[in-house]
Amino acid sequence: KAGVTQTPRYLIKTRGQQVTLSCSPISGHRSVSWYQQTPGQGLQFLFEYFSETQRNKGNFPGRFSGRQFSNSRSEMNVSTLELGDSALYLCASSSGRNTGELFFGEGSRLTVL
Amino acid sequence: AQSVTQPDIHITVSEGASLELRCNYSYGATPYLFWYVQSPGQGLQLLLKYFSGDTLVQGIKGFEAEFKRSQSSFNLRKPSVHWSDAAEYFCAVEGLQAGTALIFGKGTTLSVSS
Numbered sequence A: 001k002a003g004v005t006q007t008p009r010y011l012i013k014t015r016g017q018q019v020t021l022s023c024s025p026i027s028g029h030r031s032v033s034w035y036q037q038t039p040g041q042g043l044q045f046l047f048e049y050f051s052e053t054q055r056n057k058g059n060f061p062g063r064f065s066g067r068q069f070s071n072s073r074s075e076m077n078v079s080t081l082e083l084g085d086s087a088l089y090l091c092a093s094s095s096g097r098n099t100g101e102l103f104f105g106e107g108s109r110l111t112v113l
Numbered sequence B: 001a002q003s004v005t006q007p008d009i010h011i012t013v014s015e016g017a018s019l020e021l022r023c024n025y026s027y028g029a030t031p032y033l034f035w036y037v038q039s040p041g042q043g044l045q046l047l048l049k050y051f052s053g054d055t056l057v058q059g060i061k062g063f064e065a066e067f068k069r070s071q072s073s074f075n076l077r078k079p080s081v082h083w084s085d086a087a088e089y090f091c092a093v094e095g096l097q098a099g100t101a102l103i104f105g106k107g108t109t110l111s112v113s114s
Helices: none
Strands: A005-007 A010-013 A019-024 A033-039 A042-050 A053-057 A062-068 A072-080 A089-095 A110-112 B002-005 B010-014 B019-021 B024-027 B033-038 B043-052 B057-060 B064-068 B073-078 B087-094 B102-104 B107-113
Touching: A005 A089, A019 A089, A019 A110, A033 B107, A042 A072, A042 B102, A053 B043, A072 A089, A072 B087, B002 B087, B002 B102, B010 B019, B019 B107, B024 B073, B033 B064, B033 B073, B043 B057, B043 B064, B073 B087
Parallel strands: A010 A110, B010 B107
Antiparallel strands: A005 A019, A019 A072, A033 A042, A033 A089, A042 A053, A062 A072, A089 A110, B002 B024, B019 B073, B033 B043, B033 B087, B057 B064, B064 B073, B087 B102, B087 B107
């Protein structure tokens, strides 16, 4: 069974630009969550989508957005990039049950210059 | 508010020695608790989880963890560490909101010396 696939793995952007990251969950999983990982703040929850609906949202500004498609693939977008957005963005998929295990992808490492 | 504290930022253990990584949580109800491991350049992999029942849970790679409600702790243990266990370890609790949001500790980096 294929794991969670995130693209791109690495990308470099400049301040003010926007970026879109993609996540393909494990086949059959309907929930996709996004986390931001930085050395200072650790792992922070961004948002979760389940059956194309945002079910949960962390404490991030509106520049961070996401969506989920009918095939459960998800994208997250960050607009007007700031230096502080440099991070590893991790996607996790699960069956969607509240007590389910999260399966993480390898992440997309974003560097903002 | 829910929170997870991992008091040790970095631990070094000799290969073959025992390991205990500490985790304390703050939660208003019976928590769902997890330990994840992250190797360099990789995503997170679930080691074990506690939902209810037996307070000593077994996981993959020879790891176990014990839930102690009175101490609000969920410490991870391994009797004999291997060099391949060097990684970053994260304790997490499931948030009270709907969905599968996890609240993670800041992590503990494990180094293994020969």
